[in-house]
Amino acid sequence: MNLKTISFYIFIIITFISFLGTFILLLPGSELVKDKSSLGLLLLLDTILVIILASLLIRQILLIFINKRKDYSSSKLYIKFINLFTVISLGPTIGVVIIAALFFNLEIANWYGAAVKSTIVNSNAVANEYLLQKQENLEVNIQSISKDIFEYGLKNNLTRSELQRIIKNNFEIKKLEDIFVFDISNDIIAYKSLKNGIENFLPPNNNIINIINSGKIYINQKNNNILSAYYKLPFLKNTYLLINDDINETIYNHLFETAKAITAYKNLENKNSNIQISFSMIFVLFSVCLLLISLLLGFRMAGKLSEPISNLIKSSQKVSKGNFDAKVSEINDYDEISLLLKSFNKMIFEIEKQQKKLIENNVEIENRRLFTEAVLASLSTGVIALNKNFNITLSNESVKEIINKSEKEIIGKNLFDIFPTLVDIKSKIENNKNNNLTKQIEYNINDNIKNLFIKIATEIKQKNIIGYVVTIDDLTSLILAEKHAAWSDIARKIAHEIKNPLTPIKLSAERIEKKIQDNKFDKNNFISLAKTISSQVDDIGKLIDEFSSFARLPEADIKKDDFINILNECFNFYANAHTDINFKLENKYDKIICPFDRFQMSLVINNLTKNAVEAVSKIKNSSIIFKTSLLEKSFKIDIIDNGIGLDMNKMSKIFKPYFTTKEKGTGLGLSICKKIIEDHNGKISIKKNSSTGTTASILLNL
Template sequence: TVNLYSIISDFLKNISTIKFYYRYLSEIYIFDGTGRVLAQWNLGFILDREPVSPEIMKRARQGEVVIITSETDDRLRAVLKLDRSVDSFLYVGRFVEPNVLEHIEKTQRAAREYEEIEGRRSSIEITFAMIFILVGLLLLFAAIWVGLVFANRLSRPISELASAAERVRSGDLTARVREAPNTDELRLLSRAFNRMTDQLEGQRHELVQANRQLDERRNFIETVLSGVSAGVIGLDKNGCINLANTSANSLLSIDLDTEIGKKIGDVLPEFGDLITQAYAKPGFLIEEQVSIRRNGRPSMFFVRLAADVVSSEIMGFVVTFDDITELMAAQRKAAWSDVARRIAHEMKNPLTPIQLSAERLRRKYLAEVKTDPDTFANCTDTIIRQVGDIGRMVDEFSSFARMPRPVMSSINLVSVCREALVLPRSAHSKIRFEAKVPDKPIWISGDSRQLSQVMTNLVQNAIDAIESRRRHTRAGDIFEGSIEVRAYINEAEAIVEVLDNGKGLPLESRERLTEPYVTTRAKGTGLGLAIVKTILEDHGARLKLEDRIGAGAHIEVRFPIQDQNIEVSTTDLGVT
């Protein structure tokens, strides 16, 4: 090719220069990749070019200068690639002494060994470094192990103490630690800890025993107090509740067990003044009657408060109280009964002569009185009428004072309710009377005359309440009075209800309406409901006074029933 010929031409032009620079060369060849010689120069024709193997050409193509030695060791040849674009090679050679080649070979061998050693130096250094590191780690691990062993021997007793202390904190007083065999401070500390836990365990055992005895004593006291009818409340020195028996909860209608720890003055303000007196007089028994309103009705209690004083110091209080409401009512009833008996005795004797004298004056002198005979007649009529009223009042006094014992027999309560409305229905046409009673009889044990008196009084009170409301009704307003009587059986009781739409029950002193001489009417004696309550108590019945929903009063009476009754509910009621 052109390029190849230019290379040869340049080579030949500069052959003299090459000879100048390479005067020691004995031969120069230029050949291509097929081995064909393109140009040559040598000292003589006796020198033959030794063939170049493909391996040498491959190494030359890779840019390496390949050195070739002859078999006779008298020449040294080299092959190199001339141009990268043309597959041509330069082959040169020269004569050398055999010993020079030997030295060169030794030098090359030494250089290769040096390079090999130099190449292995880093791996040797790494190996030695790894050895040093491993030895250092072994020494470090050995030191750590020795330190851990020593630290474990030093810290084990402390760890055992900490673990035992944690068990003691959680309540396990049986925790103990081993005492070290040596006589250092740790052994002294372990021994002191064991002595401490022994002492704590003994003290706790004593406390448990004491608390068990206290619980047994408390249970005994509570058992005793639960059988006491009086209310008992225990207070600490600050006046806070710490004990209350069942009777106290029942009498006060309060669950005092939920008020434990609270001041009694906050729970029962009525008792606050007693605590103040007890602080002022710690050695005295404080007694007082206290009125407490519970569930809309007042109750009277007789309260005693005593302080527990030890070495002039108040340790607590004990409050006892009894409900004397019924007792006071019975005392008032007995007192009024005695008063009524005396009044009836003292008034009844002169009433008959007064009435007879007034009637005689009217018959004998009415025709003879010429001056203002009407006034004379009115005066005598007034005397006779008032004497009659006083006589009826005396009769009520006598009835109240000398209430006979009931004569018990089987009574049909339905018939009693119906008969109680017969006369009022004909006498009061402006009032609507209604009896919601069953067709079947309701049998109870009672006195028919006294039970008729009870129903008559209750119906009459309802009539009076309706008339009182009618008198206070404004002109033009329409008011229709109504009285409803019901009778039915509920569980083990026979119930009678009297409902009216009158003026209703008073808000104040309602609970005293059944006491003697307590009335809301101007001309009332206050004995009607008192007599009713007395009769019902003799029959084992209960009386309840309530407001009717809307307006009026709702009176309820509950009787114990007899076995021959068939269950009659409110849905079985008929209207008559």
């Protein structure tokens, strides 16, 4: 849908909304009917919209005549569609206009009918009668109270307290809102109020004083729900009486609204003829607008139907002259015309496709041949094509280089004659039609052994084997490089593991040297340090012996032993070696017997403790806690420090080989620890503490 079409439909929607708004505003009760200027603006806006619609319709009619003079074959079909849609749209539209006009006239007549007028006038009379009755009751009550005061004053001495009593009795009997007795200075002498206050006391002005001094009763309305009466007590000098009674606020509001409605109704009744003329004009404009919109939509629908058929005629003429690019623009509708256009374009495509098919096939065959030759020549992988009898029909240059044979020595030969070690998979190849088979073999070329990776794929056509494709990769260099890398990795790990016991040896030697320099010859201390050195040297010797024998880390010699023993050894050693660190052992078990390799597990505890010592070495009040806990079928060892902690982003990499956060670290310590724990079917984890530091945890089975 183009911008022009979108703009047209937006204008139609705006016009419809404008006239719909006009209709709603002209409904009974709308304030618009009271404002002539608003009515005039509505007429002006609707007139402008109708003129624009009429202009669009005239433009469409002129375009039809222009196209007809140019002898366009499509214009005839377009005119037929227009006539059809015009008849279809005019019938319902005219019917709706006539029915709406009748209802409109009836509605205007009902607005000013006798029933409506009688209802409004009677409502006002009822409300006025209620107010009049309230005023009469107020006059009777104020005269009655005045009489009671007068009669008591003739017989007795009228004191302030007696006056208050008389007012109270009348207040309770007559159910009034307020009663006030006041003097000429508006000072209240006695009162009784429903609200127990004088907030409803409204002092009379001079005009009211003059009226009540003449012996009359003055009635005034304070607000929507209070009616007040003033009266002068004739037997008391300059003394006045004020009583208040409540009015039903709802009735009063109805009275006020009814008065307003009567005034508005009389004004509208006087202007009835003018309003009817204005409403009729707007209704005529609305009807014309609806008619024009129907015609314009009919024109649009006619154009939408005739345009694709006209385009189809033009494209057919071009295709008949051999122009296969003359396709018809397809529309997105799911109707017969859309299907016709798609079928026409598909027919052109099929004709063009058949015309070019032979040329394309020849080009494709040639390109495939060139591409296959180029790929086979550039591949470092050897490729061999076999027939169904496993005889070689084709090979690339890489095959000759890998097996050191000429083309004559390869072509026509049987695959299993060249590679005798593949004979054992011949039956598997014939039975596994849908699977590729692979095998790694050693191939002897002039006493030079090559490692070859061979993959055999079956070529099937109509469920029958027609041949095979064999690929050969020379893995000799890759395997050799992997061996070198493996040895290098082992060497690094061994160097790291030898370095661990060297640390306690060095520390023990330094302590011995320091004690000798300080002339502190403690035999037991020297023996303990010497044993530590001897023990660590034995560990190094054992590691080197194992490496020499197996060229790898020692295999775990798992036996049942007391784990608390090696934990105490490690704790005592590091606690004595690092007196500046607060070491703490939280253990409530004398023994924990479980299967483990004493030497390897000692490596793990020492490595984790060494890491904790390095983490707290640069902080004050450093501490390391060894904590044990016994579970149902396992036990747990936690080594907790308050050091610098670990970066959460690096937590997932800490057990990977060669990953380290230390400047001179090898990145093998934790990976070796993880390997040892896994060999013991245990679990190891390191997590950041909630406050500071890190916790290393080991979980072993009992």
